[in-house]
Amino acid sequence: MNKRTRNPKATKQALLEAAFEEMHKHGFQGTSISQILLRTGMTKGALFHHYPSKLALAYAVLDEIVEPMIVEIWLIPLDSRDDPIVALQMMLRSSVKRMTDQLGRNGLLLGCPLNHFAQEMSPLDEGIRTRCNRIFSRWQSGIAGVLLDGIDEGVVRSDVDAENTAMFLIASIEGAISMGKQTQRLARCLEMLQGCAEHLSLYLEGLRKA
Amino acid sequence: MNKRTRNPKATKQALLEAAFEEMHKHGFQGTSISQILLRTGMTKGALFHHYPSKLALAYAVLDEIVEPMIVEIWLIPLDSRDDPIVALQMMLRSSVKRMTDQLGRNGLLLGCPLNHFAQEMSPLDEGIRTRCNRIFSRWQSGIAGVLLDGIDEGVVRSDVDAENTAMFLIASIEGAISMGKQTQRLARCLEMLQGCAEHLSLYLEGLRKA
DNA sequence: GCTTATTCATACCGCTTAGTATGTAACAGT
DNA sequence: ACTGTTACATACTAAGCGGTATGAATAAGC
Numbered sequence A, B: 001m002n003k004r005t006r007n008p009k010a011t012k013q014a015l016l017e018a019a020f021e022e023m024h025k026h027g028f029q030g031t032s033i034s035q036i037l038l039r040t041g042m043t044k045g046a047l048f049h050h051y052p053s054k055l056a057l058a059y060a061v062l063d064e065i066v067e068p069m070i071v072e073i074w075l076i077p078l079d080s081r082d083d084p085i086v087a088l089q090m091m092l093r094s095s096v097k098r099m100t101d102q103l104g105r106n107g108l109l110l111g112c113p114l115n116h117f118a119q120e121m122s123p124l125d126e127g128i129r130t131r132c133n134r135i136f137s138r139w140q141s142g143i144a145g146v147l148l149d150g151i152d153e154g155v156v157r158s159d160v161d162a163e164n165t166a167m168f169l170i171a172s173i174e175g176a177i178s179m180g181k182q183t184q185r186l187a188r189c190l191e192m193l194q195g196c197a198e199h200l201s202l203y204l205e206g207l208r209k210a
Numbered sequence C: 001g002c003t004t005a006t007t008c009a010t011a012c013c014g015c016t017t018a019g020t021a022t023g024t025a026a027c028a029g030t
Numbered sequence D: 001a002c003t004g005t006t007a008c009a010t011a012c013t014a015a016g017c018g019g020t021a022t023g024a025a026t027a028a029g030c
Helices: A006-031 A033-040 A045-049 A054-079 A084-108 A113-121 A124-153 A164-182 A186-205 B008-028 B033-040 B044-050 B053-080 B085-107 B114-121 B128-151 B160-182 B184-207
Strands: none
Touching: A006 A033, A006 A054, A006 A113, A006 B008, A033 A045, A054 A084, A054 A113, A054 A124, A084 A124, A084 A164, A084 A186, A113 A124, A113 A164, A113 A186, A113 B114, A113 B160, A124 A164, A124 B160, A164 A186, A164 B114, A164 B128, A164 B160, A164 B184, A186 B160, A186 B184, B008 B033, B008 B044, B008 B053, B008 B114, B033 B044, B033 B114, B053 B085, B053 B114, B053 B128, B085 B160, B085 B184, B114 B128, B114 B160, B128 B160, B160 B184
16 A cells, blocks of 8 residues: 555654664765665655755754753663762663663664764764764763762762763763774673773762762 | 976875875765875875775775874883883873874864774774774783783782773773864863873772772 | 645756776886 | 886766755645
8 A cells, every 4th residue: 555645744753763873874974865765765855855955964863863862861860869879870780771772782883873973073064063062061961960969968079070070971981882882792892881880880989978 | 396206105105194184084984085186186096006995095094004193192101110000190191192292283173083983984894893993902902911010010909800991991081082072172172181081090099909 | 625835756967986997107127 | 228017197987976956746724
């Protein structure tokens, strides 16, 4: 049966998701419009009706897929009302699982889409850069907030620079994901993520008020 | 006047260096042969005489430029005969300076070329992946060696997993460079590198035998 | 029921891409 | 001085790229 009924929202969403997957694997520059169309079975008319350019499509991918994904994986788990340091440690443990759930085994080996976009395009396109920057800032603020709570509650040493520490945690996480991706082997990848999580847990423990 | 004398080695080297700079900025896929030729003033005949394909050129860039650069910046500074933990801490401090020296201010904002290649191409080309992997392994072994020396000398706790810890250090460093690159602002970039170095120095201190 | 706007499908366009084929000048060996 | 090889330069090709122009079918508004 031919799909006679139109569904513009579904069309747009399908294009968006296909674009995300293609760009996650091949990068922005390595992604071709034709490949997205092949994957979705759509045509150029559909795509360029909903998105004026390839760049606009990438912006939408960042706004509507990557940012919510980062929030879901790395920020939501912070909401537990545990001891702030325990909350961060739990987040480290749970997020690997969330990553595999969200991205699938295959997606895990493609690394963090946010970092991929940022690495490839930060020096090349201001629109992508500002979007990546906004997401990173949001992530950083979320973690810094937990640390500040910890300081208020007297759990975390008061000389800890929350923003700076949050940046360090994110950098380490992203670095571990990158190195895991580099191996292109699931076992090694998980090993690195887990190893990094343990080191950071240890580091977090060191932030406790004596 | 006209360059009548030939110098094939210099030609090859010039192409290699131009390819490195282009790929460092635009990535492998985003780099066009024509741009390399424009930059060097060479022609296609020259390039394809020395390198059979774009991919082969990238391999040469990794083998002959990126790997020596990583060794120069991150491994050579480990050779000091200090206390192993101090050596690692010194390395962290000195390497930022080495990076700016080696890459220049502009190059610093382009991040780590090794990580860039790995991020973009690991899932796409086996030849690039194995090369990146070899470089990362070499880097990791270098750091792990220092830690193992530390254990032998009784300076580092004997329960420290050297390889795993080395991986964590590299991941954090690469992550910090990535996040610095993302900002595209020199001041913020240096701030992140320095911040990361301090956190890692603190972490290293925690590995000391009590 | 008629009109207008939306949502696509098809065909096309100019440009760039990596790579090749061919020819020629420079060098090396003898 | 002659010969064969190396090192290029020029011109070209086929394919793929992002994007556009046009038209038709569907849906929405009145």
